[in-house]
Amino acid sequence: MLDRPAVVEPLDDDKTPATFTGNRGLDQEEPLIFEIGRVDATGVDIDDPAPIATRLGALERTAPIGLPGLTEPETMRHYVRLSRKNYSIDAGLYPLGSCTMKHNPRSNEKIARYEGFADLHPLQPQSTARGALELMQILADWLMTLTNMPAVAMSPKAGAHGELCGMMAIKSAIAARGESATRNVVLIPQSAHGTNPATAALLGFSVRVVPAAPDGTVRAQAVKDALAPDVAAIMLTNPNTCGLFEREIVDIADALHEAGGYFYCDGANFNAIAGVARPGDFGIDAMHINLHKTFSTPHGGGGPGAGPVVLSERLAPFAPVPFIRRNGDSLQLVEDAEGTQSFGRLTAFHGQMGMFVRALAYMLAHGGDGLAQASKDAVLSANYVRASLRDVMTQPFGDRICMHEVLFDDAWLRGTGVTTLDFAKAMIDEGYHPMTIYFPLVAHGAMLVEPTESESKASLDLFIATLRDLARSAKAGEVARFTPAPRLAPRRRVDEALAARKPVLRWEAKAAS
Numbered sequence: 001m002l003d004r005p006a007v008v009e010p011l012d013d014d015k016t017p018a019t020f021t022g023n024r025g026l027d028q029e030e031p032l033i034f035e036i037g038r039v040d041a042t043g044v045d046i047d048d049p050a051p052i053a054t055r056l057g058a059l060e061r062t063a064p065i066g067l068p069g070l071t072e073p074e075t076m077r078h079y080v081r082l083s084r085k086n087y088s089i090d091a092g093l094y095p096l097g098s099c100t101m102k103h104n105p106r107s108n109e110k111i112a113r114y115e116g117f118a119d120l121h122p123l124q125p126q127s128t129a130r131g132a133l134e135l136m137q138i139l140a141d142w143l144m145t146l147t148n149m150p151a152v153a154m155s156p157k158a159g160a161h162g163e164l165c166g167m168m169a170i171k172s173a174i175a176a177r178g179e180s181a182t183r184n185v186v187l188i189p190q191s192a193h194g195t196n197p198a199t200a201a202l203l204g205f206s207v208r209v210v211p212a213a214p215d216g217t218v219r220a221q222a223v224k225d226a227l228a229p230d231v232a233a234i235m236l237t238n239p240n241t242c243g244l245f246e247r248e249i250v251d252i253a254d255a256l257h258e259a260g261g262y263f264y265c266d267g268a269n270f271n272a273i274a275g276v277a278r279p280g281d282f283g284i285d286a287m288h289i290n291l292h293k294t295f296s297t298p299h300g301g302g303g304p305g306a307g308p309v310v311l312s313e314r315l316a317p318f319a320p321v322p323f324i325r326r327n328g329d330s331l332q333l334v335e336d337a338e339g340t341q342s343f344g345r346l347t348a349f350h351g352q353m354g355m356f357v358r359a360l361a362y363m364l365a366h367g368g369d370g371l372a373q374a375s376k377d378a379v380l381s382a383n384y385v386r387a388s389l390r391d392v393m394t395q396p397f398g399d400r401i402c403m404h405e406v407l408f409d410d411a412w413l414r415g416t417g418v419t420t421l422d423f424a425k426a427m428i429d430e431g432y433h434p435m436t437i438y439f440p441l442v443a444h445g446a447m448l449v450e451p452t453e454s455e456s457k458a459s460l461d462l463f464i465a466t467l468r469d470l471a472r473s474a475k476a477g478e479v480a481r482f483t484p485a486p487r488l489a490p491r492r493r494v495d496e497a498l499a500a501r502k503p504v505l506r507w508e509a510k511a512a513s
Contacts, residue, residue, distance in 0.1 A: 027490070030081040034507045037068020043075050085490050087433045093455055093463050097405040097436040097448025098241055100271050100293035107365065108296065108358040117357045122349040132353060137331045139360045140324040143289060148280030149310035153323040154351040159268055162288025162307030163199040165320060165346055169286060169311060170233050170262045171203055172318040172343040187226050187234040189218045191242055191442045193266060196235040205232060212442050216242040216397035220251035227259045237266035238282070239273065241440040242397060243382065243405035243448070253283030262286070262315070270294045272379060272404035275372030285312040295359035306355035320346040377453035378404040381460060385449055388464040392471040396443040410445025418474040418482045420445035425493055428486035430466050
């Protein structure tokens with residue numbers, strides 16, 4: 001007789017019992033594949049291979065591999081059940097600030113699966129891939145036009161990779177001037193993405209922090225105070241991680257250039273200004289663009305990303321190959337570093353072709369005016385959330401109009417016994433993925449909400465009403481709604497810090513009792 005103990009515990013404050021199967025109606029419990037699989041079961045019939053002469057020597061396996069097998073129906077059910085435990089933009093509003101979890105049009109996916117794009121191989125002769133190269137050039141033209149920059153390196157695979165690319169170009173430019181020994185400091189604003197100081201350190205630079213002003217932005221005077229002959233560059237995000245536009249960015253660029261430094265702009269939040277403002281007009285020298293955020297290509301779960309880097313005239317000669325450069329009225333694909341000042345090849349091939357196809361499909365579907373409208377709608381959505389919650393949740397930098405995301409802190413939670421983490425976990429019980437919490441670090445107990453342009457007013461209204469109800473509950477002292485949350489998720493709250501520090505990466509069968 002099957003003796004399967006229930007693994008779903010009863011809720012603390014209702015009458016829902018634990019069940020024998022662990023299932024709750026259509027919310028089905030699903031063990032690990034190692035727990036339900038069997039080495040003697042498989043959904044595929046494979047003939048025994050003919051005898052072969054192995055070339056593995058001492059490396060040849062001496063015992064069965066022990067992978068769990070499932071029948072075909074079991075396999076299908078296993079992955080369908082797991083997929084239902086995922087929260088996704090297809091399931092609901094995904095308010096992660098600084099991540100831009102926007103709708104991915106299905107037309108993009110269909111076009112990316114066209115035979116001519118889906119079947120490309122990076123090693124096939126270029127003469128057989130002229131369409132792919134033309135697509136890259138058209139996409140590059142859009143990126144250069146939207147940013148008003150003369151060159152773009154397409155090969156970086158994501159935002160941090162793009163940062164590395166831009167900063168390597170800056171380092172090469174400094175070396176070409178013979179100043180490598182003296183210019184070894186990068187200015188990093190207090191509100192920067194964590195990848196910025198990491199990238200600078202990786203390349204051997206020291207980091208000098210520029211403090212944020214009381215309103216959450218960077219002042220030109222603060223940059224000037226940090227400037228010295230040892231400064232190589234600044235890495236500044238605009239709009240910044242507080243969801244605010246850096247109003248003194250042109251003055252900051254002028255100060256950097258006058259001091260002999262370069263301006264790297266983190267383009268992670270370009271989706272707030274695409275089609276509305278051109279970063280090249282700010283005086284920047286390099287900026288990565290997250291295609292997987294601004295132009296809707298899927299991200300999350302590890303990628304794939306794409307982070308092309310636009311470059312100024314000052315840095316274009318140092319771009320990694322391959323890169324695309326405007327030559328009068330035509331575009332030139334530069335693939336050979338010989339005879340140039342290029343720092344070489346950043347990655348083996350030309351970039352993430354699948355992401356290029358999706359991003360260009362999005363651009364062509366919207367047109368320049370449509371991209372501008374998407375940016376404006378993203379800003380409108382964020383400000384609608386801000387205005388609708390400002391009487392119940394506090395903003396660290398005052399009630400300022402924001403860009404594509406709105407930042408709240410935990411000042412309004414003081415004395416309630418509820419923390420930012422508790423509030424976020426309670427959102428899961430209401431069917432929402434939490435917003436980004438505890439980032440940026442310049443706000444205590446930060447809650448960063450980015451609704452994007454994808455959401456309807458009705459969708460935003462329900463989200464706002466939910467947060468207002470949670471806020472009412474916290475202020476009313478209903479701590480029991482928060483501290484055990486999530487109560488309705490497949491698993492209860494875990495110790496995330498311990499899981500990050502001591503991850504269990506290998507399943508081991510429990511000893512029989």
